[in-house]
Amino acid sequence: xxxxxxxxxxxxxxxxxxxxxxxxxxxxxxxxxxxxxxxxxxxxxxxxxxxxxxxxxxxxxxxxxxxxxxxxxxxxxxxxxxxxxxxxxxxxxxxxxxxxxxxxxxxxxxxxxxxxxxxxxxxxxxxxxxxxxxxxxxxxxxxxxxxxxxxxxxxxxxxxxxxxxxxxxxxxxxxxxxxxxxxxxxxxxxxxxxxxxxxxxxxxxxxxxxxxxxxxxxxxxxxxxxxxxxxxxxxxxxxxxxxxxxxxxxxxxxxxxxxxxxxxxxxxxxxxxxxxxxxxxxxxxxxxxxxxxxxxxxxxxxxxxxxxxxxxxxxxxxxxxxxxxxxxxxxxxxxxxxxxxxxxxxxxxxxxxxxxxxxxxxxxxxxxxxxxxxxxxxxxxxxxxxxxxxxxxxxxxxxxxxxxxxxxxxxxxxxxxx
DNA sequence: TCTGGGGTCCTAGGACCC
DNA sequence: TCTGGGGTCCTAGGACCC
Numbered sequence: 001x002x003x004x005x006x007x008x009x010x011x012x013x014x015x016x017x018x019x020x021x022x023x024x025x026x027x028x029x030x031x032x033x034x035x036x037x038x039x040x041x042x043x044x045x046x047x048x049x050x051x052x053x054x055x056x057x058x059x060x061x062x063x064x065x066x067x068x069x070x071x072x073x074x075x076x077x078x079x080x081x082x083x084x085x086x087x088x089x090x091x092x093x094x095x096x097x098x099x100x101x102x103x104x105x106x107x108x109x110x111x112x113x114x115x116x117x118x119x120x121x122x123x124x125x126x127x128x129x130x131x132x133x134x135x136x137x138x139x140x141x142x143x144x145x146x147x148x149x150x151x152x153x154x155x156x157x158x159x160x161x162x163x164x165x166x167x168x169x170x171x172x173x174x175x176x177x178x179x180x181x182x183x184x185x186x187x188x189x190x191x192x193x194x195x196x197x198x199x200x201x202x203x204x205x206x207x208x209x210x211x212x213x214x215x216x217x218x219x220x221x222x223x224x225x226x227x228x229x230x231x232x233x234x235x236x237x238x239x240x241x242x243x244x245x246x247x248x249x250x251x252x253x254x255x256x257x258x259x260x261x262x263x264x265x266x267x268x269x270x271x272x273x274x275x276x277x278x279x280x281x282x283x284x285x286x287x288x289x290x291x292x293x294x295x296x297x298x299x300x301x302x303x304x305x306x307x308x309x310x311x312x313x314x315x316x317x318x319x320x321x322x323x324x325x326x327x328x329x330x331x332x333x334x335x336x337x338x339x340x341x342x343x344x345x346x347x348x349x350x351x352x353x354x355x356x357x358x359x360x361x362x363x364x365x366x367x368x369x370x371x372x373x374x375x376x377x378x379x380x381x382x383x384x385x386x387x388x389x390x391x392x393x394x395x396x397x398x399x400x401x402x403x404x405x406x407x408x409x410x411x412x413x414x415x416x417x418x
Numbered sequence: 419t420c421t422g423g424g425g426t427c428c429t430a431g432g433a434c435c436c
Numbered sequence: 437t438c439t440g441g442g443g444t445c446c447t448a449g450g451a452c453c454c
Contacts, residue, residue: 182434
């Protein structure tokens with residue numbers, strides 16, 4: 001069995017822990033710049049305040065009903081999350097932290113899972129003040145369904161989907177829109193073909209699902225029928241890309257302010273990189289205009305580069321980010337959002353080098369491999385990894401199209417190795 | 419010179435999640 | 437007036453290889 005443990009109304013619940021007078025009162029938490037509503041207590045949900053709604057649209061409801069409003073405090077939520085997760089971790093053999101407020105628990109080979117889950121709910125609530133719900137089933141996707149029911153249709157906030165007839169009767173009433181992995185676009189497509197419930201969906205032919213919804217749709221299909229596709233991953237994985245972005249509280253129309261923001265974002269990205277002991281080989285910068293202001297002028301620009309050598313050095317990342325920003329900056333637009341992405345992340349102590357095709361018949365090539373071997377032997381295995389090797393036929397053509405950052409690679413390597 | 423099947427690598431962008 | 441931030445996975449298509 002797999003369980004999904006999910007904190008109820010997490011951010012709103014966190015605020016409540018430190019402010020007892022909020023008990024049984026409507027509470028909402030707002031996003032950056034107090035823009036959107038991103039968490040609601042049950043009382044706030046009952047008032048008809050919608051998830052993701054702009055705060056100004058809900059202003060009337062908020063004022064009339066004395067709703068308590070908070071700006072986000074991510075330091076607090078992160079800290080509370082760690083506490084909840086470590087309690088859960090102490091009570092189950094293996095589990096996966098799926099998001100700030102959710103964890104999948106692995107109960108394979110364990111029969112008293114409901115007892116353990118009830119106990120987890122009690123202990124977490126008693127020692128952190130955060131209420132949680134747990135759904136149990138054979139697969140992650142079904143555990144999500146069970147969790148949904150636990151939250152909305154049970155008093156105890158726990159629900160077990162343990163036999164196939166129970167699963168079928170639940171799926172017959174479960175709207176397809178609520179299934180994990182069905183978003184706006186897939187919902188529209190499925191509705192077009194008359195699929196309204198999860199049961200309608202599992203009755204579809206697997207080949208049709210694969211063809212129309214790719215491999216992800218097929219996995220969803222199988223998981224809903226009880227076939228395991230997503231395993232509980234108990235070891236925490238490093239991020240594969242890291243992004244820092246913000247919406248400005250006002251429109252920006254000059255490059256100085258943008259440079260300032262991009263520098264900060266780049267700094268935060270490098271900090272996150274170093275924290276997970278990684279380096280990035282790819283840097284991207286994007287800026288968007290205000291998409292609500294003038295739709296015909298909406299502009300979204302993104303530029304990126306691959307670096308010669310992976311880095312997590314703040315100065316290098318900032319410099320590259322500013323260069324990218326300058327290459328995409330355009331006047332006459334009012335920028336509203338900016339961000340930096342670092343990607344192709346590799347462990348800190350490794351250097352990755354792409355041997356591009358223009359070097360394939362380089363007379364020093366065999367020499368190079370000898371040097372790489374030598375470096376790896378003295379510095380440790382995989383200090384330098386050769387990612388791809390090209391063919392001489394490609395040489396001339398490639399060379400013309402290469403961006404400057406590639407062409408130095410050969411010299412850099414020779415310098416490193418000599 | 420023309421032809422095809424079976425690959426790899428890379429990028430851009432869609433769709434989804436919390 | 438005011439509309440979030442941070443991720444993952446997958447596919448298509450170009451350009452190239454044998």
